[in-house]
Amino acid sequence: MTQITSHSPIHVIGGGLAGSEAAWQIANAGVPVILHEMRGVRGTEAHKTDDLAELVCSNSFRSDDATSNAVGVIHAEMRMAGSLIMACADRHQVPAGGALAVDRDGFSAAVTRAVQSHPLITVLREEIQGLPPREWDQAIIATGPLTAPGLASAIQAETGADALAFFDAIAPIVYRDSINMDICWYQSRYDKVGPGGTGKDYINCPMDEAQYNAFVDALIAGDAVGFKEWEGTPYFDGCLPIEVMAERGRETLRHGPMKPMGLTNAHNPTVKAYAVVQLRQDNALGTLYNMVGFQTKLKYGAQAEIFRLIPGLENAEFARLGGLHRNTYINSPTLLDRSLVLKSRPGLRFAGQITGCEGYVESASIGLLAGRFAAAERKGEAPSLPPDTTALGSLLNHITGGHIVSDEEPGKRSFQPMNINFGLFPELEPGSIVKPEGVKRFRGKDKTIMKRQLIAKRALADCASWLGVPAPVLAESA
Numbered sequence: 001m002t003q004i005t006s007h008s009p010i011h012v013i014g015g016g017l018a019g020s021e022a023a024w025q026i027a028n029a030g031v032p033v034i035l036h037e038m039r040g041v042r043g044t045e046a047h048k049t050d051d052l053a054e055l056v057c058s059n060s061f062r063s064d065d066a067t068s069n070a071v072g073v074i075h076a077e078m079r080m081a082g083s084l085i086m087a088c089a090d091r092h093q094v095p096a097g098g099a100l101a102v103d104r105d106g107f108s109a110a111v112t113r114a115v116q117s118h119p120l121i122t123v124l125r126e127e128i129q130g131l132p133p134r135e136w137d138q139a140i141i142a143t144g145p146l147t148a149p150g151l152a153s154a155i156q157a158e159t160g161a162d163a164l165a166f167f168d169a170i171a172p173i174v175y176r177d178s179i180n181m182d183i184c185w186y187q188s189r190y191d192k193v194g195p196g197g198t199g200k201d202y203i204n205c206p207m208d209e210a211q212y213n214a215f216v217d218a219l220i221a222g223d224a225v226g227f228k229e230w231e232g233t234p235y236f237d238g239c240l241p242i243e244v245m246a247e248r249g250r251e252t253l254r255h256g257p258m259k260p261m262g263l264t265n266a267h268n269p270t271v272k273a274y275a276v277v278q279l280r281q282d283n284a285l286g287t288l289y290n291m292v293g294f295q296t297k298l299k300y301g302a303q304a305e306i307f308r309l310i311p312g313l314e315n316a317e318f319a320r321l322g323g324l325h326r327n328t329y330i331n332s333p334t335l336l337d338r339s340l341v342l343k344s345r346p347g348l349r350f351a352g353q354i355t356g357c358e359g360y361v362e363s364a365s366i367g368l369l370a371g372r373f374a375a376a377e378r379k380g381e382a383p384s385l386p387p388d389t390t391a392l393g394s395l396l397n398h399i400t401g402g403h404i405v406s407d408e409e410p411g412k413r414s415f416q417p418m419n420i421n422f423g424l425f426p427e428l429e430p431g432s433i434v435k436p437e438g439v440k441r442f443r444g445k446d447k448t449i450m451k452r453q454l455i456a457k458r459a460l461a462d463c464a465s466w467l468g469v470p471a472p473v474l475a476e477s478a
């Protein structure tokens with residue numbers, strides 16, 4: 001089927017989470033797209049397939065709670081805006097308690113099919129080695145954290161600012177049938193069922209105090225060489241390697257990814273575990289499980305040895321071990337305007353993780369916005385910016401100027417990758433938080449929850465009126 005359109009095409013470079021979403025939004029606005037994706041002719045150090053929108057590590061899109069979680073709010077806003085990434089995620093969901101996790105292969109295959117079969121999208125498998133030629137006049141660079149070196153150098157030459165490179169770590173995946181279920185048990189924390197779960201979506205490995213201490217010692221000892229090698233690496237706090245967390249204090253893991261709260265050992269219900277390692281289902285078949293929060297930069301041999309100290313994982317077989325990865329992003333607050341255009345090159349936009357957002361959902365959301373802005377411009381309309389009160393607007397605002405460069409830490413280094421969070425949203429109107437009737441003591445924690453719920457509600461209402469669609473009807477959170 002060929003669709004007739006009078007517009008010349010917009011070029012999107014990179015068919016990842018952001019580029020696929022951008023292409024979809026542009027094409028659905030009636031403007032043709034040429035999507036240039038290099039996988040097929042050149043790979044990256046993390047992608048394993050040639051599919052568009054491949055998830056390179058975790059299969060989780062994180063919380064799907066739009067009533068009081070910022071990630072859940074951005075999910076809901078993207079759904080309202082007709083997001084391809086969210087539609088495919090919803091269709092390929094696997095159980096994960098309150099989180100939205102997907103079958104990674106089914107998800108990427110669905111995105112690939114939708115993009116390739118859209119009558120206004122042409123996919124070219126090729127590496128773009130420099131800035132888009134001027135005759136393209138409208139283009140979006142969405143080449144992600146692993147932008148190929150030729151293009152990365154061209155961006156650096158154009159912007160005059162150094163694109164930052166730093167390293168994050170990824171978590172290992174274990175074969176389900178190598179986990180000892182005489183020791184482990186299925187349970188979601190606090191038995192939370194969530195949108196697609198059962199309350200028993202995680203495999204839990206319990207540790208007593210002696211086992212925990214031995215494990216922390218092994219992590220720290222196993223890491224001695226690694227610390228020297230990567231000294232000075234500016235880790236993003238949401239993605240700290242497990243051994244870096246262990247190094248920060250003996251109790252850090254027990255209060256972080258290994259916290260035992262909300263879990264009861266099915267084999268020994270009267271004894272509270274001192275710490276618990278959780279594994280989350282990674283594929284629809286349920287054959288692979290992801291070690292939650294266990295991103296690591298330990299060497300492969302050390303990883304297998306140390307992770308088999310975890311009770312229940314003594315014979316664990318790993319489908320994939322953890323590793324290091326590169327992240328390339330530009331100094332967006334100074335380089336981009338509010339509609340993601342590079343100030344020095346009108347018509348050239350950036351989208352996705354290369355703009356300094358962090359994560360699958362955030363990258364796709366910035367792709368969604370870049371696509372809508374570019375399509376509007378192509379049609380001779382002014383890009384319509386989302387209200388600052390929405391999750392989309394808050395993240396866009398942070399990237400394109402909301403971030404403040406401090407005097408102590410001037411320049412590009414002070415702009416660090418950012419997940420969506422309530423800290424990015426504008427404050428509520430004074431007097432919005434009112435003590436509920438009949439409540440005697442209004443504790444700080446209750447106030448925070450109410451504040452989040454009100455910010456979330458405002459965001460969804462404002463997003464709906466921005467898009468001219470009805471706001472979603474959500475069940476009240478517990």
Ligand SMILES: Cc1cc2nc3c(=O)[nH]c(=O)nc-3n(C[C@H](O)[C@H](O)[C@H](O)COP(=O)(O)OP(=O)(O)OC[C@H]3O[C@@H](n4cnc5c(N)ncnc54)[C@H](O)[C@@H]3O)c2cc1C
Pocket residue numbers: 013014015016017018019036037038039043044046047053054056057058059060126127128129142143144145146147148151170324325326351352353354358359360361363364
């Ligand atoms: C190893 C690793 C692990 C991560 N783990 C997680 C995680 O667990 N959870 C999470 O939420 N986020 C994670 N992230 C961050 C998150 O990846 C991604 O942020 C997301 O995929 C970024 O989306 P994107 O569209 O910006 O980039 P990508 O999805 O990487 O897409 C960019 C695309 O551009 C292509 N490309 C690059 N250069 C060129 C070129 N010159 N010409 C043509 N095509 C090109 C690439 O092949 C790729 O397909 C991880 C990132 C990495 C690198």
